[in-house]
Amino acid sequence: MFEQTYDRLRESVERALKDLCQACPSPQPLRDAMAYSLLAGGKRIRPVMLLSACEAFGGSIQEAMPFACALEMIHSYSLIHDDMPEMDDDSLRRGKPTNHTVFGQGMALLAGDGLLSWAFETMLAQAQGSQQRWEAMRTLARAAGVTGMVSGQCRDLAQRPQDGEAELYRLCAEKTGGLLAGAASAGAALAGADAAEQERMWRYGIALGVSFQIQDDLLDILGDPALLGKQTGMDKARGKMTYPALLGIDRARQVMEEQTRLALELLGERAPFLSELTRRLLQRDH
Amino acid sequence: MFEQTYDRLRESVERALKDLCQACPSPQPLRDAMAYSLLAGGKRIRPVMLLSACEAFGGSIQEAMPFACALEMIHSYSLIHDDMPEMDDDSLRRGKPTNHTVFGQGMALLAGDGLLSWAFETMLAQAQGSQQRWEAMRTLARAAGVTGMVSGQCRDLAQRPQDGEAELYRLCAEKTGGLLAGAASAGAALAGADAAEQERMWRYGIALGVSFQIQDDLLDILGDPALLGKQTGMDKARGKMTYPALLGIDRARQVMEEQTRLALELLGERAPFLSELTRRLLQRDH
Numbered sequence: 001m002f003e004q005t006y007d008r009l010r011e012s013v014e015r016a017l018k019d020l021c022q023a024c025p026s027p028q029p030l031r032d033a034m035a036y037s038l039l040a041g042g043k044r045i046r047p048v049m050l051l052s053a054c055e056a057f058g059g060s061i062q063e064a065m066p067f068a069c070a071l072e073m074i075h076s077y078s079l080i081h082d083d084m085p086e087m088d089d090d091s092l093r094r095g096k097p098t099n100h101t102v103f104g105q106g107m108a109l110l111a112g113d114g115l116l117s118w119a120f121e122t123m124l125a126q127a128q129g130s131q132q133r134w135e136a137m138r139t140l141a142r143a144a145g146v147t148g149m150v151s152g153q154c155r156d157l158a159q160r161p162q163d164g165e166a167e168l169y170r171l172c173a174e175k176t177g178g179l180l181a182g183a184a185s186a187g188a189a190l191a192g193a194d195a196a197e198q199e200r201m202w203r204y205g206i207a208l209g210v211s212f213q214i215q216d217d218l219l220d221i222l223g224d225p226a227l228l229g230k231q232t233g234m235d236k237a238r239g240k241m242t243y244p245a246l247l248g249i250d251r252a253r254q255v256m257e258e259q260t261r262l263a264l265e266l267l268g269e270r271a272p273f274l275s276e277l278t279r280r281l282l283q284r285d286h
Numbered sequence: 287m288f289e290q291t292y293d294r295l296r297e298s299v300e301r302a303l304k305d306l307c308q309a310c311p312s313p314q315p316l317r318d319a320m321a322y323s324l325l326a327g328g329k330r331i332r333p334v335m336l337l338s339a340c341e342a343f344g345g346s347i348q349e350a351m352p353f354a355c356a357l358e359m360i361h362s363y364s365l366i367h368d369d370m371p372e373m374d375d376d377s378l379r380r381g382k383p384t385n386h387t388v389f390g391q392g393m394a395l396l397a398g399d400g401l402l403s404w405a406f407e408t409m410l411a412q413a414q415g416s417q418q419r420w421e422a423m424r425t426l427a428r429a430a431g432v433t434g435m436v437s438g439q440c441r442d443l444a445q446r447p448q449d450g451e452a453e454l455y456r457l458c459a460e461k462t463g464g465l466l467a468g469a470a471s472a473g474a475a476l477a478g479a480d481a482a483e484q485e486r487m488w489r490y491g492i493a494l495g496v497s498f499q500i501q502d503d504l505l506d507i508l509g510d511p512a513l514l515g516k517q518t519g520m521d522k523a524r525g526k527m528t529y530p531a532l533l534g535i536d537r538a539r540q541v542m543e544e545q546t547r548l549a550l551e552l553l554g555e556r557a558p559f560l561s562e563l564t565r566r567l568l569q570r571d572h
Contacts, residue, residue, distance in 0.1 A: 104372075129419070
């Protein structure tokens with residue numbers, strides 16, 4: 001049941017993204033570079049969450065789809081820029097050469113800029129606005145922006161050894177939580193949920209994001225490289241500040257469990273699919 | 287009279303940008319890096335155009351100001367990314383060290399990403415949307431995006447020697463015309479102008495952009511480095527395709543004059559300030 005719903009939502013996102021790429025009127029190298037990363041697969045967690053949050057509040061998938069695709073474009077742009085030599089300097093992502101490795105750094109920079117712009121163009125594709133669309137776009141802009149994901153990236157880049165747990169929490173809440181909070185809250189907004197409900201869904205996404213990030217950091221220490229499809233031990237090699245590095249594995253696991261409990265509590269009975277997704281995301285081994 | 291209006295509009299933009307930077311809740315290195323470029327002065331042509339187009343169609347400066355500031359943020363992000371080593375690799379802009387020279391390439395990348403996101407956050411700052419705001423934001427997203435400025439940047443980066451005049455026109459229309467078209471058309475949209483009027487203002491901005499770019503390229507050949515505040519002859523040194531390089535100086539000047547005439551014709555009697563601005567921009571010697 002859960003798997004079927006997940007697959008249905010993921011496949012509908014996959015199709016919509018493919019259609020958008022095929023119809024993209026950009027000059028060829030830009031279109032190719034954007035499509036290369038946008039259609040590189042992955043679990044599509046964020047757009048699936050957005051669609052299912054919209055359904056949980058009684059909204060329609062069709063209305064939410066441009067926003068789900070926009071959110072995946074934003075996620076995809078952040079990965080392209082994050083992989084570049086001036087940031088994490090990665091040459092592989094999900095087993096494929098990273099964008100700048102294939103298209104060159106200049107085009108990768110533009111592909112990221114293009115995907116972020118295209119995200120807003122996609123949300124604004126309809127000639128008629130509505131208060132729900134306005135609020136959903138507002139939420140996604142905040143999630144991606146200078147107090148959300150970009151702020152988290154900045155904290156990550158500017159880490160100092162003396163940073164404590166409060167700064168680490170902000171880093172994870174913004175960098176990983178930002179887009180998840182945006183997904184849950186924008187989905188609710190599109191369905192006409194009120195401000196308090198949207199805020200609750202936002203806080204759910206933040207708690208989930210912090211858990212998710214700690215899980216990621218634990219897998220980097222304890223995970224199986226074959227299952228993960230990537231080298232482990234990278235955070236330590238890069239000297240990255242993480243929950244396990246700062247607090248030890250046991251305490252990190254404890255914070256993760258607290259945040260998961262908080263996330264599930266905030267969801268309540270409203271969205272059984274999201275509750276199950278939350279539980280599964282935090283039991284994953286890859 | 288013209289100068290007074292220009293100064294009044296420019297100063298109001300300058301004040302609004304300063305207020306936004308002071309209230310910016312981002313972590314310090316990101317806030318500093320964004321403010322460094324956003325408050326680096328310049329003529330503020332695009333936001334002044336947006337405000338004055340809004341006034342010409344009977345709208346209010348106050349309503350248009352967040353959009354004018356957002357447009358300048360978009361312009362500013364494009365300059366930061368354009369100056370980076372993977373693009374034009376410039377170490378000076380308007381006589382000051384470029385963003386990545388001061389803050390490092392990683393932070394400059396994020397400052398650009400941040401300014402583009404912040405632009406949309408600024409347009410979406412009001413909790414209530416309206417059809418005018420929706421249309422203005424739609425226009426600015428198109429102007430900045432994957433068929434607008436980013437597309438033009440891609441054409442610039444991917445230039446080939448066999449490209450002809452049609453490709454060069456598209457490059458200039460998108461790269462330089464995009465944001466000018468966005469300024470004129472979004473200003474009109476905010477004042478409630480109809481679709482035909484918005485389209486006319488869009489085409490005005492494109493024609494102005496092409497003229498403006500040719501003027502820039504002519505100054506790079508014929509201008510006075512002391513007046514311009516930068517080295518000339520850079521396009522030739524970089525092997526850049528320009529109107530003067532492709533068609534010769536006389537024919538380039540002719541195209542510039544044709545496009546200026548077209549721009550003025552599209553404006554008509556509607557916006558005397560913009561007509562005067564257009565004439566002056568294309569008689570500049572720096």
